[in-house]
Amino acid sequence: MYPHDLQLYQNVPIGEIMLDELQEICETRLKVLTLVERIHLQKLTMSVSQRKVALVKELYKEGIDEFARLINSSECKSHTDVDIRVRRRDHISHFVLRSVVAFNVLKKRWFFKQETRLFKWRFSSLNNKGIKQFMRINDFDFTPISQGQKEDIKEYLQMSSSHVSNIDSMQFYRVPFSHVTSLIKKRKVFVMHGEAFVPEGEIAFMFVPYFKRILISSFEAARENRAKLYNDERFTRIFANLENNIHIENTILVQDQEVQQYVSLNQLDKLSETSYPLCMRVLHKALRKNHHLTHGGRIQYCLFLKGIGISLSDVMILWKNEFTKIMDETTFNKEHSYQVRFAFGQEGSRRDYQPYTCLKIMESIVGPRDYHGCPFKHMLQDILEDELTNCGFNALERSAIMNLSKDGQYSAACNKYYEIKHNCFNDTLFKHPNVYFNESVKHHTYRYHGQDLETEDAY
Structure with a gap:
């Protein structure tokens, strides 16, 4: 069953395995996938093969030598018992984790993205002989x-x-x-x-789409496999532990009801003042003032609004109300409405585009007429100080934020902005503007609810 180090995972694993080993190899694979995500986010300017090298280095550092050797494999030179064992563990761990994430949309999406990246990086290790072996084994007639x-x-x-x-x-x-x-x-x-x-x-571009199709089509069977094990406490416990070990902090919880119940279109002006990170506050203010945003700003802000739960119809109303103050409705419909629907996955490739992470925003190319990007990185210092003054920050508070910005500590500057705005201490730097927004809304919600409870107790 295992003639090659790189697999498409099309067949169901067969044989016996101890439950302790099953949990161990799946936990190890989750560590690998977590490293894949971290390296992908930190090494955006690197090539695929360079990211793979960085991953292998991290795996050896973490003591995950078995997987490091598997990822670094250029061709299948031997088929010893050790080789077969390593490939089998790779196969089983992937197959089981499909069932672990099968009922959670966000974790399934996370698993899909990391496994696809891992496949692409592993493919980059193959030499000509390894590629030909892979093609022959999987019946690719290229x-x-x-x-x-x-x-x-x-x-x-x-x-x-x-x-x-x-x-x-x-x-x-x-x-x-x-x-x-x-x-x-x-x-x-x-x-x-x-x-x-x-x-x-x-040539990897020929096989990655094929791998994606296999993975997408496999989730239905994965759900059925997990459902069959619901009455077996041994497996339900293992599956629950594995699912709890998947942390999707860079995936936005778009359906977070705890936040969504407080979000509506007519509240955006107030929320931009209280709960928006500065990057989105600047965009909202520019939209209201200029009734227009350049392409980069439209995409960045539109996806953010999608992430906080604003519907496509409401976002379209917002853009149309503002843009038609400087253009007629025909021009808006012709030049801008398509882009809004595209961002919501209703046009073009119909992909489920996610709001930008802080890292992606920091990597933005920003011109003189643009308002997108990260204010702490892209704004001139005097303009940044004016923005902070407009937020109501005093000289000491502005200085604390701007010193971090000058030192290139953009995430720390954003975190300091949050702490001052919310009069609290936050020990985890934000990696996503929508996470910032969610935490801010929860902070205000819980604080106000707490005040109500104290009032009720007093009476």
Whole structure:
């Protein structure tokens, strides 16, 4: 069952395994997936292979040598009992975690993203022999073009593969263009007569979509498998412990009823003053003042509003009410309404776009007319000080925040902003503006409810 170190996990594992080992290998895999997420967020400017190297380094540091060797595998040179055991544990841990997350939408989405990244990074380890083994084992009929064929279209291959240093020594595969739409979108392959010519360095793009389809289609069976074990306390306990070990702090709880019941369109002005992080407060204020935001600001703020639970219809009303103060409704519908529906997954690829993380916001490219990005990183110091003054901060408070901003401690500056605004101590830096918002609303809600209870007790 295990002829290759890299698997597509299409078959159900068979055989026996002790429950202690089952829990241990699944906990180890969760540690690996958590590291995958952390490295992905911290190393956005790195290539796939560079992130893989960073992951392997972290795994050795954590003592997860078995998985580190598996991820670093370039080809399957041996099939010893140890090799088979490692591949089997990889297979079982992946398969069981599918069932662990199957009933939780957000944790399932987290698992899907990290497993896809891990597959892509592992694929980057394979050399030509390892890739050919993988293709043969999984019945992928992608054959490399001959040297004569390469010579006939060499000029076009060079134009489309400018990132490839040596065309002559590079192997190219002829595949249906529909298999590599992401490469076509990035203008990285030559297409002729419905076929794409993919350099070996980009071949992972042919298999990642296939892996995604397998994973998506597997969750229904995973739910059934878990449901069958509901009466077995041994498994329900293990599954519950594993699910509790999945921390999705970078995934927004869009359906957080504790927050949503206090959010409506007519409350945004007040919430922007009390509970918005400064990046979103600046965008809201600019929208109200200028009745317009540039592309980056529209996307950043629109996804934030989606994350706090504002519906598509309400967001459309907000944008239309503001934009039509400087343009007619026809222009708005033609130039801007599509983008709002796109952000909510109602147009284009219909993806479930998530609100931006703080790291993504900090990585934004910001121009002179833009209001998006991170104020603590992108704003000029005098403008930042004016914003803080407008928030009601005194000179000492402004100085504390701006000193952190000047030192490049942008998250710490945001945290200090929160602490001063809420008159509290917060020991965990925010990684997401929507998490900031949720915590702020809860803070105000619980504080006011506490005051009500004290009043009732007094009476």
